[in-house]
Amino acid sequence: MSNAAFQPIAPSERIATLDVLRGLALFGILLMNMEAFSGPLDLSFTGIDAHWHGLDRWADAFVYVFVQGKFFTLFSLLFGVGFAVMAQRAEAAGRDFTRFYLRRSLALLGIGLLHALLLWSGDILVAYALLSFALLAFREAPRGWLPALGVGSYLAAAGLMLLLGAVMTLLPDDAAAAQSAAMQAASEAQRQAFAHGSYGQAVLQRLRDLGTSLGALLLVGPQVLGMFLLGAWFARSGAVARPAEYPRLYAVLRWLALPLGLAVMLLSVWLLPYVAPGRFDLQTGTVYALNAIAGLLMCLGYLAWGVRWSGALNWLAPAGRMALSNYLGQSLICTLVFYGYGLGWFEQMGRAWQLLFAVVLFAAQALVSHWWLKHFRFGPAEWLWRAITYLQLPPLRRRHEG
Numbered sequence: 001m002s003n004a005a006f007q008p009i010a011p012s013e014r015i016a017t018l019d020v021l022r023g024l025a026l027f028g029i030l031l032m033n034m035e036a037f038s039g040p041l042d043l044s045f046t047g048i049d050a051h052w053h054g055l056d057r058w059a060d061a062f063v064y065v066f067v068q069g070k071f072f073t074l075f076s077l078l079f080g081v082g083f084a085v086m087a088q089r090a091e092a093a094g095r096d097f098t099r100f101y102l103r104r105s106l107a108l109l110g111i112g113l114l115h116a117l118l119l120w121s122g123d124i125l126v127a128y129a130l131l132s133f134a135l136l137a138f139r140e141a142p143r144g145w146l147p148a149l150g151v152g153s154y155l156a157a158a159g160l161m162l163l164l165g166a167v168m169t170l171l172p173d174d175a176a177a178a179q180s181a182a183m184q185a186a187s188e189a190q191r192q193a194f195a196h197g198s199y200g201q202a203v204l205q206r207l208r209d210l211g212t213s214l215g216a217l218l219l220v221g222p223q224v225l226g227m228f229l230l231g232a233w234f235a236r237s238g239a240v241a242r243p244a245e246y247p248r249l250y251a252v253l254r255w256l257a258l259p260l261g262l263a264v265m266l267l268s269v270w271l272l273p274y275v276a277p278g279r280f281d282l283q284t285g286t287v288y289a290l291n292a293i294a295g296l297l298m299c300l301g302y303l304a305w306g307v308r309w310s311g312a313l314n315w316l317a318p319a320g321r322m323a324l325s326n327y328l329g330q331s332l333i334c335t336l337v338f339y340g341y342g343l344g345w346f347e348q349m350g351r352a353w354q355l356l357f358a359v360v361l362f363a364a365q366a367l368v369s370h371w372w373l374k375h376f377r378f379g380p381a382e383w384l385w386r387a388i389t390y391l392q393l394p395p396l397r398r399r400h401e402g
Contacts, residue, residue, distance in 0.1 A: 010359035013240050015085070016314070022078055022323045024315025027362050028302075030330050031063055034354040036122045037334035039347045040190040041209065042183060046288075047274045049351075056351035063355070065265050072124065073151045074302055075323075076224045078107035079128055080150075080231020081240055083135055088235070098136065100389065105132040107388035110323075112382065113210075120331040121190070131221055135228045146233035154226030154296055156291040157219055164219075165285015178283070183278030186212070201295025202339060223292060226267035227299075243307045250304045258301025265294035296347050318369035319362070322379030326365045333361060374398070 020083035035126035043049075045068070052060045083101075090097035112125030140150065168176065234240045243250060268290035275284050306313065319326055335359075336342035338349075349357065372379065377398050378386060386394050 009045070016044065017240060017243070017310045018078065018081060019317035019320035020310045020313045021074065021303065022320030023318070023366070024302070024306050024313065025071045025075040025078060025322075026323050026326055027358075028067050028318070029075060029327070030358045030362055031355060032069075032071060033066045033122055033330070034334070034358045035060075035063070035351070036262065037120070038345065038349050038354055039339045040186045040187040040194070041121050042190060043277055045275075046277060050274050052351050059352040059355050061269075061350075064120060065269065066298075067263075067384045069291055070298045070302060073223070073227050073295050073299040075110055075124075076128070076227035077231040077234070077299065077303065078114040079132075080135065080228035081235040083132070083228065083230075084235035087139055097139070101132075101136060103391070104385070104389040105136075106128050107385055108132070110388075111328075115328055115331060116210050116213070117203055117206050119328065121206045123210075123211070123213070123331075125327075125399070126210070127213070127217060127220060127224060130217070131228065133223050134225055135176075135232070138229060138232065143236045146229050146236070150226045150229030150233065151296075152226070153222045153229060154292070157222040158292040160219055160222070161285045161288040161292065162282075163285075165280060165282045165288070165320075168280045168285070169282040174243060174288045176279070179280065180276070180278030180385055187277060191347070194335075195344070196340050199341040202341060227296075230300075234279060240307070251305035251308060254308065258304070261294045261297025261301060264290055264297065268294065315366060315370075318373050319366045321373060322369045322382060324385060325379030325381040326369065328381055329365065330361065 048057065048064050050063045072086050086101070086104075087097050106126055106129070109129035112123055112127075116123035116126055125252075138146070138149065168179075175318070188207060190209070193201050199206070208361065239246045239249060267285045272283055272287045275287065338345045340346065369379070376383075376396050377397055378394065378396060383394065383396050
């Protein structure tokens with residue numbers, strides 16, 4: 001088999017629904033990340049923040065209930081879909097997938113480290129790259145095992161949250177107070193670096209944040225790996241490429257998983273709408289576990305509705321095809337708007353205005369993506385990623401095909 005047999009996928013070979021779903025997930029991720037762009041990262045996952053009022057409080061509640069933890073999981077699932085699709089293509093071409101995939105993962109790790117250090121602390125690419133090595137071990141797993149393995153891995157994270165909450169409850173009060181003080185100090189360090197510091201000081205803070213985020217992989221890692229495995233099943237079974245063959249599955253996800261997930265999410269809000277920074281006990285562990293379960297169910301429901309309405313949502317496809325470029329672009333634009341070395345709007349924008357800003361920014365990205373792909377075959381970051389992965393420079397400019 002010639003080297004040309006396993007090349008970057010041509011636009012005509014793409015599964016259009018996947019690009020729509022990636023665009024949808026990218027929009028949800030931006031809505032979720034806005035609070036972390038415009039204020040301290042460590043204060044952006046506290047539930048419905050008590051200091052918001054009126055429309056801002058409703059906006060915060062909307063993101064917490066319907067967005068946070070739902071689109072990050074969807075994007076993780078789609079990563080697993082992409083992994084399985086590439087493995088299938090490599091097998092069909094008779095090429096060694098492992099060496100190619102390791103280059104791809106290492107390239108993503110490099111891009112993620114640059115993003116985490118130079119642009120924004122909330123990077124997810126490093127976690128994806130590191131966990132992608134574990135995903136490789138499941139390449140030969142029987143297809144029928146993947147849903148159970150995926151759900152099991154994901155729920156293990158929820159179990160760890162409960163266990164950690166129970167352990168923390170047993171610790172003396174001064175230990176909990178010390179943890180809360182440490183969280184407050186970390187948040188204040190982020191505020192000083194990002195709101196008032198120079199670019200160099202922001203990079204140093206991002207380096208410290210990177211260490212913290214790597215430690216959080218103990219909880220986040222099983223969730224992400226679980227979604228990777230579920231995504232691999234959706235690809236290997238044909239459920240994404242040929243959804244018409246799975247009407248019962250998608251009906252269950254739309255009409256059972258999504259409402260059930262929303263009910264679980266509302267239960268967690270009823271139990272504890274706001275989690276004070278640094279607090280971790282049995283109650284908060286229970287809420288975090290419920291949020292994780294709700295995120296899985298609602299993510300699958302969103303996936304099913306996205307597949308159902310993929311035709312109407314086709315305008316999202318160009319943004320989805322350039323998901324990596326747009327993800328990095330969101331970090332660049334938002335940090336330049338909010339950070340002190342940019343416009344300095346850190347903690348200056350109300351919650352409702354944050355969401356409007358996200359809508360406008362994503363709409364602009366969708367328009368730019370549509371224009372870009374009329375002239376170029378890949379987004380700039382996608383082109384770089386492919387060049388490293390395939391050890392060749394793929395043609396970037398689009399040729400007219402008559």
